Amino acid sequence: MESAVFEAIASPRRREILRLVWDQEQTAGAIHRAMPDVTFGAVSLQLRSLVEAGLVEARAERRNRFYRARQEALGPAAEILERMWDDALWKLKLAAELEETRRGPKRRHPSPRKSPKKTDR
Numbered sequence: 001m002e003s004a005v006f007e008a009i010a011s012p013r014r015r016e017i018l019r020l021v022w023d024q025e026q027t028a029g030a031i032h033r034a035m036p037d038v039t040f041g042a043v044s045l046q047l048r049s050l051v052e053a054g055l056v057e058a059r060a061e062r063r064n065r066f067y068r069a070r071q072e073a074l075g076p077a078a079e080i081l082e083r084m085w086d087d088a089l090w091k092l093k094l095a096a097e098l099e100e101t102r103r104g105p106k107r108r109h110p111s112p113r114k115s116p117k118k119t120d121r
Helices: 003-010 012-020 028-034 040-052 077-088 086-099
Strands: 056-061 064-069
Touching: 003 012, 003 040, 003 077, 012 028, 012 040, 012 077, 028 040, 028 064, 028 077, 040 056, 040 064
Parallel strands: none
Antiparallel strands: 056 064
């Protein structure tokens, strides 16, 4: 594989987009809705990188662009990606990577509730 392919799949966001378009053609809007923590512009940039690397094909229809993975372009790495996507530990790793690369304020985790203090009478 070319270095452009390795660079493309190195990004957790691009791997997630590949997963979304692996078996089913998706519009850019549908991909964006599946990744609500990033802007539409960021999704578009990631899609462009995947198209330029030859890993995703784009098809225009009316006002929409439809994207689908070119599984054959990945060669043996396609099987590795499919196994990763089925693995529960990989899903946890992806969630952590996506949170780490998230821009803007970090999500606040709810603080544990404090129990009311007992007063002596």
